[in-house]
Amino acid sequence: MKIALFATCIVDAMYPSVARATVQILERLGHEVVFPAGQACCGQMHTNSGYFDAARKVAENHVHAFEAVEYDVAVAPSGSCVASVRHQHRMLAERAGDTDLAERADAVGATTYELTQLLVDVLGVTNAAEQLGSYFPHTITYHPSCHGMRLLRLGDRQLDLLKTVGGIDVVELPDADQCCGFGGTFSMKNSQVSTAMLEDKAASIRSTGASLCSGGDASCLMHIGGGLSRAGDAAGTLHLAEILASTIDSPAPAPAATDTTTGATR
Amino acid sequence: MSTTFMGMPAVRDTAGHGNLHASEPFPQAATRELGNAQLRSNLRHATHTIRDKRLKVVGELDDWEALRDAGAATKNAAMANLPALLEEFEKNFTARGGVVHWARDAEEANRIVTDLVRQTGSDEVVKVKSMATQEIGLNEHLESEGIAAFETDLAELIVQLGEDKPSHILVPAIHKNRTEVKDIFLRQMPQVDPDLTDNPPELAMAARAHLRKKFLSAQVAISGANFALADTGTLGVVESEGNGRMCLTLPDTLITVMGIEKVLPTAQDLEVFMQLLPRSSTGERMNPYTSVWTGVTEGDGPKNMHIVLIDNGRTNALADQYGRTALNCIRCSACMNVCPVYERTGGHAYGSTYPGPIGAILSPLMTGIEAEDNGSLPYASSLCGACYDACPVKINIPDILVHLRGEDVAAQHQQRKLPSEMDLLMKGAEIALSSGKVLNLMEKALPVGRLAAGRQKKIKKLPGKLAGAWTSSRDIPAPPAQSFRDWWKKEGRG
Amino acid sequence: MSAPEKSQGAVSAREEIFGRIRSALADAPPVPDVPREYRRTSTLGPDELMDLLTDRLIDYKARVDVVPSAEVPATVAARLSAAASCVVPDGLDDAWLADLGDGVRCYRDSREAPLSVEELDAIDAVVTSSAVSVAESGTIILDGSRAQGRRAISLVPDHHVCVVPASTIVQLLPEALPRLDVTSPQTWISGPSATSDIELERVEGVHGPRVLDVVIVTDA
Numbered sequence: 001m002k003i004a005l006f007a008t009c010i011v012d013a014m015y016p017s018v019a020r021a022t023v024q025i026l027e028r029l030g031h032e033v034v035f036p037a038g039q040a041c042c043g044q045m046h047t048n049s050g051y052f053d054a055a056r057k058v059a060e061n062h063v064h065a066f067e068a069v070e071y072d073v074a075v076a077p078s079g080s081c082v083a084s085v086r087h088q089h090r091m092l093a094e095r096a097g098d099t100d101l102a103e104r105a106d107a108v109g110a111t112t113y114e115l116t117q118l119l120v121d122v123l124g125v126t127n128a129a130e131q132l133g134s135y136f137p138h139t140i141t142y143h144p145s146c147h148g149m150r151l152l153r154l155g156d157r158q159l160d161l162l163k164t165v166g167g168i169d170v171v172e173l174p175d176a177d178q179c180c181g182f183g184g185t186f187s188m189k190n191s192q193v194s195t196a197m198l199e200d201k202a203a204s205i206r207s208t209g210a211s212l213c214s215g216g217d218a219s220c221l222m223h224i225g226g227g228l229s230r231a232g233d234a235a236g237t238l239h240l241a242e243i244l245a246s247t248i249d250s251p252a253p254a255p256a257a258t259d260t261t262t263g264a265t266r
Numbered sequence: 267m268s269t270t271f272m273g274m275p276a277v278r279d280t281a282g283h284g285n286l287h288a289s290e291p292f293p294q295a296a297t298r299e300l301g302n303a304q305l306r307s308n309l310r311h312a313t314h315t316i317r318d319k320r321l322k323v324v325g326e327l328d329d330w331e332a333l334r335d336a337g338a339a340t341k342n343a344a345m346a347n348l349p350a351l352l353e354e355f356e357k358n359f360t361a362r363g364g365v366v367h368w369a370r371d372a373e374e375a376n377r378i379v380t381d382l383v384r385q386t387g388s389d390e391v392v393k394v395k396s397m398a399t400q401e402i403g404l405n406e407h408l409e410s411e412g413i414a415a416f417e418t419d420l421a422e423l424i425v426q427l428g429e430d431k432p433s434h435i436l437v438p439a440i441h442k443n444r445t446e447v448k449d450i451f452l453r454q455m456p457q458v459d460p461d462l463t464d465n466p467p468e469l470a471m472a473a474r475a476h477l478r479k480k481f482l483s484a485q486v487a488i489s490g491a492n493f494a495l496a497d498t499g500t501l502g503v504v505e506s507e508g509n510g511r512m513c514l515t516l517p518d519t520l521i522t523v524m525g526i527e528k529v530l531p532t533a534q535d536l537e538v539f540m541q542l543l544p545r546s547s548t549g550e551r552m553n554p555y556t557s558v559w560t561g562v563t564e565g566d567g568p569k570n571m572h573i574v575l576i577d578n579g580r581t582n583a584l585a586d587q588y589g590r591t592a593l594n595c596i597r598c599s600a601c602m603n604v605c606p607v608y609e610r611t612g613g614h615a616y617g618s619t620y621p622g623p624i625g626a627i628l629s630p631l632m633t634g635i636e637a638e639d640n641g642s643l644p645y646a647s648s649l650c651g652a653c654y655d656a657c658p659v660k661i662n663i664p665d666i667l668v669h670l671r672g673e674d675v676a677a678q679h680q681q682r683k684l685p686s687e688m689d690l691l692m693k694g695a696e697i698a699l700s701s702g703k704v705l706n707l708m709e710k711a712l713p714v715g716r717l718a719a720g721r722q723k724k725i726k727k728l729p730g731k732l733a734g735a736w737t738s739s740r741d742i743p744a745p746p747a748q749s750f751r752d753w754w755k756k757e758g759r760g
Numbered sequence: 761m762s763a764p765e766k767s768q769g770a771v772s773a774r775e776e777i778f779g780r781i782r783s784a785l786a787d788a789p790p791v792p793d794v795p796r797e798y799r800r801t802s803t804l805g806p807d808e809l810m811d812l813l814t815d816r817l818i819d820y821k822a823r824v825d826v827v828p829s830a831e832v833p834a835t836v837a838a839r840l841s842a843a844a845s846c847v848v849p850d851g852l853d854d855a856w857l858a859d860l861g862d863g864v865r866c867y868r869d870s871r872e873a874p875l876s877v878e879e880l881d882a883i884d885a886v887v888t889s890s891a892v893s894v895a896e897s898g899t900i901i902l903d904g905s906r907a908q909g910r911r912a913i914s915l916v917p918d919h920h921v922c923v924v925p926a927s928t929i930v931q932l933l934p935e936a937l938p939r940l941d942v943t944s945p946q947t948w949i950s951g952p953s954a955t956s957d958i959e960l961e962r963v964e965g966v967h968g969p970r971v972l973d974v975v976i977v978t979d980a
Contacts, residue, residue: 007750007751009699009705011750012705012709012749012750012751013705013708013709013712013745013746013749013750014743014745014746015746016746016748016749016750016753017746019750020750020753034760035751035754035759035760036702037702037751037760038701038702038703039702040698040699040700040701040702040704040705041695041699041705043699045692045695046692046695046696046699047668048649048668048671049671049675049688049692050644050668050670050671050672050673050674050675050676051672051675051692051696052672052675054692054693054695054696054700057696057700058696058699058700060700061699061700061701061702065702091665095672146648146649146650146651146652147651149651150650150651150652150654150655151651177652178606179606179648179650179652181606181648182648183647183648183649183650184649185645185688185732186645186647186648186649187648187735187736187740188732188733188735188736189293189645189688189732189735190292190293190296190607190645190646191293191735191736191738191739192293192296192297192300193293193296193300193607193610193611193646194648195738195739195740196300196306196610197606197607197610197648198739198740222742222743223740225741225743226736226740226741226742226743227739227740229724229740229741229743230726230739230740230741280780280784308959311959311960312959312960315959315960315961316956316960319960329797329798329799332795332796332797332798332799333798335795335797336794336795336796336797336798339792339793339794339795340794342789342791342792343791343792343793343794345789346785346788346789346790346791347791348781348785349778349781349782349785352778352781362943368772368773368774368777369773370773370776370777374773418967419957420955420957420958420966421955421957424957437956437957437960439957439958440960443958443959444958444959447958466958466959466961466963467963467964467965469958470955470958470963470965470966471965473966474965474966474967477967478967481967482877482878482881482916495942498942498943499943500942500943506953506954506955506956506966507953507954507955507966507967507968508915508953508966508967508968508969509966509967511911511915511947511967511968512915512967512968514911515911515912515915516877516912516915516916526777526781533937533942534937536933536937536942537800537933537934537937538798540933540948541798541897541933544897548956548962550820550950550962551816551896551897551898551950552894552897552898552899552948552950553950554820554949554950554951554952554953554954554968555947555948555949555950555953555968556946556947556948557911557945557946557947557948558942558945558946558947558948559945559946560942560943560944560945561943563904563944563945564871565870565871565872565874565910566871566904566910566911566912566945567910567911567912567945575777577777577780581777581780581781581783581784582784584781584784584785585783585784587787587789590784590789
């Protein structure tokens with residue numbers, strides 16, 4: 001299968017190791033990965049901040065970029081960006097009276113999947129250790145990001161896949177379904193409320209004793225990781241793509257040494 | 267459309283008035299409320315209790331989603347048919363001996379109610395908890411006209427005696443714990459047992475004793491209504507304590523104040539809403555008491571029956587094609603009970619009678635986004651979506667929040683000459699993120715950020731109000747040495 | 761266009777509100793059909809219905825007796841053993857009161873000859889029948905007919921003994937409502953009066969009757 005990678009802006013610029021891990025996983029399954037060079041961002045930040053004109057331009061770029069390349073399905077290591085592509089692009093186009101863009105956006109959205117959605121629903125991956133050779137001998141916990149959970153209805157796909165990684169110990173996160181408080185520009189405009197939510201999420205993570213918290217959205221993980229780091233916590237965050245890509249021969253960094261920049265330098 | 271800024275925001279004729287406004291920006295109010303540790307602890311306990319109850323009783327029904335679908339469709343149909351339904355309701359209510367009054371806004375509604383009370387010769391009224399009368403500020407108005415209004419719902423009584431403001435639409439005193447309630451009763455109830463403890467049953471008994479005489483002697487009652495049935499002219503009130511039944515049954519005169527959006531097409535609709543409402547609100551299979559009445563019944567209940575149908579901004583909300591489903595709200599409060607923002611700030615931070623996620627959309631929809639600080643309300647959400655999942659009539663609150671943010675940005679741009687910090691941030695991001703090429707160029711600067719992060723590989727402080735707000739409590743990791751797209755290219759892959 | 765002055769009264773509030781609504785709906789939003797895929801018919805037999813109703817009533821702190829009609833008088837009398845007085849609607853089945861001792865003074869009430877609120881307040885208990893009961897939610901519906909009486913009598917006295925014939929029990933709310941005339945003055949009762957206003961904890965007994973006794977009659 002020819003799979004177009006939608007890296008997402010935050011992963012492209014801040015967490016390239018997550019995109020590389022995504023490529024590794026898909027290639028390990030024998031698929032061809034292409035990277036539409038014109039891509040930049042889904043426009044979610046603009047949309048959710050009320051800047052619809054700007055958001056439409058960003059979304060239009062996304063649609064153009066993916067129309068320019070031939071592929072069977074597109075994938076992003078982010079539930080929230082996929083939700084934006086699937087649910088917001090049409091709205092942005094319709095508001096501008098651009099029905100042509102609305103239909104093209106729908107077409108791109110219909111073949112765009114969140115990583116575990118693609119792995120489980122399309123590629124039939126149910127056991128990461130057996131099918132991907134995933135190995136990560138550490139104790140982790142898992143935060144299901146809101147948009148994956150409520151907009152994409154990912155259910156337990158992410159958690160179930162993580163549990164099948166070789167050597168892993170996944171401990172349940174109390175109040176896992178509670179938002180971490182990121183919410184894009186919400187964390188700036190209503191920084192104090194966001195911080196109160198973040199503190200509770202950090203406390204939940206701490207209570208598990210896990211050395212890191214994984215999830216499927218780099219933005220939420222940056223938020224949670226930023227809070228843990230500021231609080232001087234030993235625990236960090238790591239995107240699930242990196243855990244799924246980790247093998248005995250090519251391990252992801254051990255949790256204690258987990259540093260959000262490691263991926264880029266190794 | 268005028269482009270001249272006259273110093274006053276343009277408020278439409280149809281805008282709602284009364285207690286529908288944030289009087290200061292939400293972030294400011296929220297920060298203050300966050301500082302109240304007792305409040306946060308009370309709210310956490312209460313919201314978690316009610317969430318668990320709701321989940322349990324909703325889980326008992328395997329047709330919950332079908333009920334939600336029916337509820338949402340019924341409300342959408344009712345809103346689309348509103349003129350016909352209101353006419354039908356008016357005709358049937360009148361035929362059964364009731365009198366219908368119409369009020370364009372809060373002021374007019376207050377005046378009508380005052381006149382009706384005056385005509386009875388009474389200078390006091392008993393009240394059933396009602397959001398509509400909170401919204402129009404009826405109690406304050408009656409007081410200014412020399413009419414005493416006695417709230418009879420326990421929580422409203424706590425709020426009234428505590429000279430406080432409601433902070434939740436179902437449990438207005440949710441911000442108070444039992445000890446605080448006891449202290450209010452000891453201070454404000456003349457006949458109360460001085461040895462009163464903070465045991466809830468004892469507190470409820472104190473309220474019973476306090477209100478009993480009032481109920482038995484009141485001549486006029488004022489209520490809201492949970493629903494009105496167009497095809498029969500029937501009204502319904504859902505409650506728990508029996509204070510509603512007292513008010514709706516014993517006095518000679520009953521004045522009901524109701525928003526025009528509460529009308530349902532047919533009696534059959536009750537079978538849907540009376541399953542959705544109690545389970546979503548108090549987390550009970552059914553609330554202890556529901557009263558259903560149709561005009562005057564000879565020999566049973568009030569002899570004089572009035573209803574005041576209020577607009578007060580509802581038509582403003584109805585005119586917004588992206589926001590009008592907010593009027594489908596049945597005031598269950600499930601959205602605020604599951605909201606992580608409400609859980610931490612409480613209801614007072616929202617200013618309006620309607621707090622929480624529904625309030626963050628309903629208030630600006632009713633008043634217009636430009637009114638006072640209501641433009642700050644749609645941002646009071648991380649867009650986590652818990653409210654949408656909990657809503658029994660499937661109001662897509664997150665989408666309407668986003669829509670209203672767009673309205674706010676547009677309104678701000680009309681009023682302002684210089685771009686705000688957010689405008690600049692968004693413009694920069696738009697340029698960077700509208701093209702892979704430009705983003706690639708910008709990413710060439712990543713090593714600079716890496717340098718700035720220093721040996722700790724963390725950025726601990728960013729300049730500016732917005733970015734600085736982020737780094738007030740969160741580190742940012744040092745950027746990578748190269749972006750993914752740069753790596754991809756250097757690998758020779760594309 | 762300028763809004764008419766309110767004080768002039770040229771355009772009534774009613775007319776103006778209707779005008780606003782029509783203009784708000786100028787885009788003619790669609791009127792969807794209402795899907796009624798929710799449960800509307802019972803899957804339970806008579807015994808299961810009684811069991812479910814009993815379970816739900818007890819859960820909300822009502823006391824429940826399940827008896828054949830022959831035992832109703834004794835059950836009502838037992839439940840009223842602590843009462844010195846009771847009120848009954850004038851259409852109540854007299855047989856149900858046959859075992860009441862001389863110690864209980866019984867008052868009749870009707871729309872034509874109602875007791876005053878003060879009189880009701882001095883009475884300890886009330887006995888009524890009921891129109892329909894919904895097992896799934898533990899809800900008993902009174903519709904103001906002659907065996908159930910005026911709304912005030914089941915409200916002011918502190919103790920309500922309510923008789924529920926088994927034949928009036930249904931499982932679901934959608935089964936109950938077609939059995940009722942919606943324009944009759946209805947009171948739906950689900951347990952004794954209660955409040956959740958203090959810390960969201962349910963406390964039974966506020967302004968309505970603090971004690972609710974339900975007598976389910978198996979063969980009626």
